[in-house]
Amino acid sequence: MRVLLVEDEPRMAAALRAALTVKHDMVMDHVATLADAELVAGDIGYDAILLDRQLPDGDGLDLVPRLRNKGVTLPIIVITAKGTVPDRVTGLELGADDYLAKPFSLDELIARLRAVMRRPSALNPSRISVGKLSSDGAFRDIRIGGRPFELPRREILVLECLMRRVGRMVPRPVLMEAVFSLDDEIQSNALDSHISRLRRKLAAAQAGVVVNVVRGLGYMLREEL
Structure with a gap:
């Protein structure tokens, strides 16, 4: 499974990379800006995107409709400190597949990745x-x-x-x-x-x-x- 992490906080990015690549055997690419995320998301065969909202060049949610309009259908999970009910509703209405508020447990993130990968729109079959x-x-x-x-x-x-x-x-x-x-x-x-x-x-x-x-x-x- 190859995941794109869009996260500008170095310690958070390093922790997620270590956990997901070492413990769960994933391939993970990391970018810190909307511009870089949009550049690589449609060109590389990712299975899912983990997307922060508060990025140096804008709100991560702005990326979701742009990718959907380009035909990028892979699962997107928003991971952010902005976790109020209106924030979650906005993220889901814009096309995100799931919305996870920080701080969160790694086990919950893995469970949510499993869930979105089981949906019909995911790229990989279940078995x-x-x-x-x-x-x-x-x-x-x-x-x-x-x-x-x-x-x-x-x-x-x-x-x-x-x-x-x-x-x-x-x-x-x-x-x-x-x-x-x-x-x-x-x-x-x-x-x-x-x-x-x-x-x-x-x-x-x-x-x-x-x-x-x-x-x-x-x-x-x-x-x-």
Whole structure:
């Protein structure tokens, strides 16, 4: 799951990044202004946006109708200190999917992310199945034949990206976008190394799938014949 955090308070941003990327295995990009958020939100394949209201260049809520008018339908959760009933009503009427007042617990934020990702408008299906593999499509529950299949975070992200496009070639840039955040320092062979290890583990676990290399272009997941 790749999340865009729009938050200008450095300590809040650092805490959310640490919690969501380390504890919940998400890829998170962080921007601090409306202008930067609007620039990247429509171009990168995010699964959700966490949006503060009090930003240096305006009210974060102004971003919601602008994105909706551009056809950006991904879930948006407003996270803000402005938590009165009129504030919440305004946010929801402008097109936000949820509204969470600060301070909030991380568990509540995760629960709300789960909830918006289960809605029909979310980009990912609730569960993806290929061969003996299944994934919840958003929150890192990978299974083979119903049994948990433990993988490092980046290998999970690679696998879920391939599973969403089973039978189709996934270009390298799409995989890179799914696995690495904008701030990651990436070595040239990093993606290939993750996929090589993943292929060995899938074969050893008899997952009923193979990852084919489309030389020079990308990778494709298919069910084993």
